[in-house]
Amino acid sequence: MKVSLWRPFRRVLLTLPVLWVVVSLVFLLIHLVPGDPIVQMLGEGATASDIDALRHAYGLDAPLLEQYTHYWGGILHANLGQSLRLHDSVTHLLLQRYPYTLALTLAALAIGIATSVPAGIASALHRNRWQDRTLGVLSLVGLSFPNFALGPILILLFSISLGWFPVSTAGNGGVGDFLLHLVLPGLTLGLSFASVLTRMVRTAMLEELGQDYIRTARAKGLPERTVVYRHALRNALIPVLTVIGLQFGSLLAGAIVTETIFSWPGIGRLTISAIYNRDYALVQGCILAIGLTYVLVNLLTDVAYTIANPRMRSS
Numbered sequence: 001m002k003v004s005l006w007r008p009f010r011r012v013l014l015t016l017p018v019l020w021v022v023v024s025l026v027f028l029l030i031h032l033v034p035g036d037p038i039v040q041m042l043g044e045g046a047t048a049s050d051i052d053a054l055r056h057a058y059g060l061d062a063p064l065l066e067q068y069t070h071y072w073g074g075i076l077h078a079n080l081g082q083s084l085r086l087h088d089s090v091t092h093l094l095l096q097r098y099p100y101t102l103a104l105t106l107a108a109l110a111i112g113i114a115t116s117v118p119a120g121i122a123s124a125l126h127r128n129r130w131q132d133r134t135l136g137v138l139s140l141v142g143l144s145f146p147n148f149a150l151g152p153i154l155i156l157l158f159s160i161s162l163g164w165f166p167v168s169t170a171g172n173g174g175v176g177d178f179l180l181h182l183v184l185p186g187l188t189l190g191l192s193f194a195s196v197l198t199r200m201v202r203t204a205m206l207e208e209l210g211q212d213y214i215r216t217a218r219a220k221g222l223p224e225r226t227v228v229y230r231h232a233l234r235n236a237l238i239p240v241l242t243v244i245g246l247q248f249g250s251l252l253a254g255a256i257v258t259e260t261i262f263s264w265p266g267i268g269r270l271t272i273s274a275i276y277n278r279d280y281a282l283v284q285g286c287i288l289a290i291g292l293t294y295v296l297v298n299l300l301t302d303v304a305y306t307i308a309n310p311r312m313r314s315s
Helices: 002-030 036-044 048-057 066-075 090-125 130-144 149-163 174-207 210-217 224-262 266-278 280-308 310-314
Strands: none
Touching: 002 066, 002 280, 036 048, 090 130, 090 174, 090 224, 090 266, 090 280, 130 174, 130 310, 149 174, 149 224, 174 224, 224 266, 224 280, 266 280
């Protein structure tokens, strides 16, 4: 038991330096962006005294090291500063928008997994047959359509032509209306993710189905369903979980484009607006939220390894 508890605890300790690097990079990179946010906010006609006063109010006239220390203190107290444009705390704005981005990303993840795992298993079980070739072509088509092309196609087909789903926004009519608005953006993100994961599931399953323990299980007379799903799939999940953890970051990045297409009120649209307005504090908060989420997901992925494969608990 001590060994099994040490692995996740060690992963948490190793994550702390990563968190420090993420926070430091977010702070430093945003200060390399050209342009003055104070001048941008006040306009070109602002006087030098007004610019200096507002810059002092936001602490932008302090030395970089002092700003960095102050920024870390704000993070530890859940205070990410004040938005220059929206005149609201960055923490409050992120808490408003983050659930929408998380819901969209999880919906895309669920669609991708629900589509790719059965498709990958079927492709592996029917290797080099018409089922495998058909699924391979569909995966290639899915990879060929980026989000900014797939989203408008889905809108034209399912919203304008068929009228099945609303075009944009998250709706305001309750849970059912929210889920209805979530379908098209979730499909836009999830289908491209499913294309990648299908090929990974197929490759992992083919490798496991060729192992000696699978032949032994079949020789013992175990049902094919038990051999495939209880033995082969469970061991094939290890590389698949790795891809899911890594692709989660891609889903978060892709959500920026998808949220813009569907006017989805998430962090992605907020980030684009903040960059356009050179709202430093808000850009830092948005990137930090996405970066920390990615780090947390990779930590959870490592923990999921031990659940999928008990042998790793003592490795």
